[in-house]
């Protein structure tokens with residue numbers, strides 16, 4: 001039977017609750033436990049799939065095709081446990097399930113209420129797969145006191161009562177602001193936050209307090225006394241240079257011991273942190289550096305490309321170099337020359353994206369990389385733009401473009417080298433879509449297999465000719481130009497098993513130019529960098545040595 005850890009936040013948002021949850025997961029693993037992490041988001045969207053990356057950061061995709069919160073990316077990167085559809089839930093999803101049941105008549109004429117119908121739905125969700133793990137960690141999005149969050153807080157309160165005593169604990173993350181003028185660390189906001197939590201029936205067992213420095217004994221005792229927590233369960237979460245030091249830092253601060261104490265687990269199982277020691281050593285002791293330009297659309301908000309930034313860091317760790325990332329807004333190239341801005345980078349990455357804005361700039365970036373033999377990694381839209389570039393500038397299809405942009409503009413302007421995919425095979429069944437389908441959850445989503453050509457660069461990089469990777473897109477490169485493009489040197493080196501959908505293209509007369517229709521960044525881990533990112537950075541490192 002699993003033990004449950006509920007993680008809540010207070011005072012302000014963006015304190016790193018997801019990271020703290022992920023770090024606790026990794027520390028429990030280091031003590032040889034099985035864990036699963038879950039995110040409960042109070043917003044009313046059914047899932048984050050339709051939310052703007054500017055607003056909500058990246059959408060993280062699971063193998064089973066769920067579009068989830070980016071915190072699930074942290075969970076996977078820290079624990080290596082592949083997240084599932086059932087690890088991410090929102091109020092929107094809960095309410096739509098409850099309303100569906102109501103329409104079906106499942107409630108047999110009862111009046112439907114937040115308690116018990118909505119809270120029961122949340123409780124059922126929390127317990128999915130509870131027999132598979134030793135610890136289930138559930139993070140509640142937002143902060144205590146948010147109106148939408150109330151059903152979730154109520155549900156976890158009830159849940160802990162339903163379970164035998166000692167099977168659930170509560171961890172609350174807050175901020176200790178430092179007032180420079182008086183040189184003091186203030187505990188009052190945390191006291192208020194805990195008071196808020198207690199007013200809805202929840203008492204934290206562990207307080208994790210974000211602070212710039214150490215928490216002096218006086219403040220620690222004050223927090224313990226006023227918040228009714230043991231002094232050694234007041235854990236300092238200091239700012240770190242790298243997020244990957246978090247497991248080690250939280251261990252030093254006593255967090256895993258506090259968790260074991262809260263569950264009365266004694267003696268503590270042996271701890272092996274060697275994985276994280278190695279990760280920290282690679283992060284903090286690079287032997288060189290490379291400069292990578294990410295030419296994208298959502299460059300104002302780093303979280304929009306969270307997994308890509310992390311995967312590049314992992315690639316750097318594998319090669320023992322620091323990766324300096326520069327975000328370049330693709331739109332700039334619509335009015336400015338590419339060369340002065342992109343010269344000096346050891347590699348160029350064009351990430352995924354939606355809509356036409358900035359795409360002409362991405363095409364120029366791909367052309368620059370091809371012509372100047374700069375390592376190029378094109379991900380999803382970044383692959384589609386590389387193929388359009390090749391069609392326009394190498395085989396002379398001057399009006400090559402994507403149907404996505406024609407759909408958006410409502411008129412035909414391009415020869416569709418990238419077209420809207422309406423029917424494809426998933427496992428043993430066919431999936432069909434129409435142009436005017438709902439936007440939410442209707443893309444080609446989740447893990448799909450690809451077959452790689454023996455002897456290709458990617459087959460070598462992967463060390464295999466059979467792979468599976470995660471997808472999230474609606475449009476697809478057309479194979480009608482395959483022969484012409486291959487004759488010109490653009491090899492279609494990865495295809496869907498039925499040979500219809502191009503998964504990978506590579507320029508054969510280029511040191512490293514690869515476009516992938518999927519999102520390799522989603523599967524990269526600090527302790528197991530993705531082979532494409534590892535090799536991309538290796539190529540960048542080689543260039544950096546030449547210049």
Ligand code: GLN
Nearest residue numbers: 352353380381473474475
């Ligand atoms: N907009 C493109 C498509 O839907 C690419 C999507 C992406 O980059 N994730 O096919």
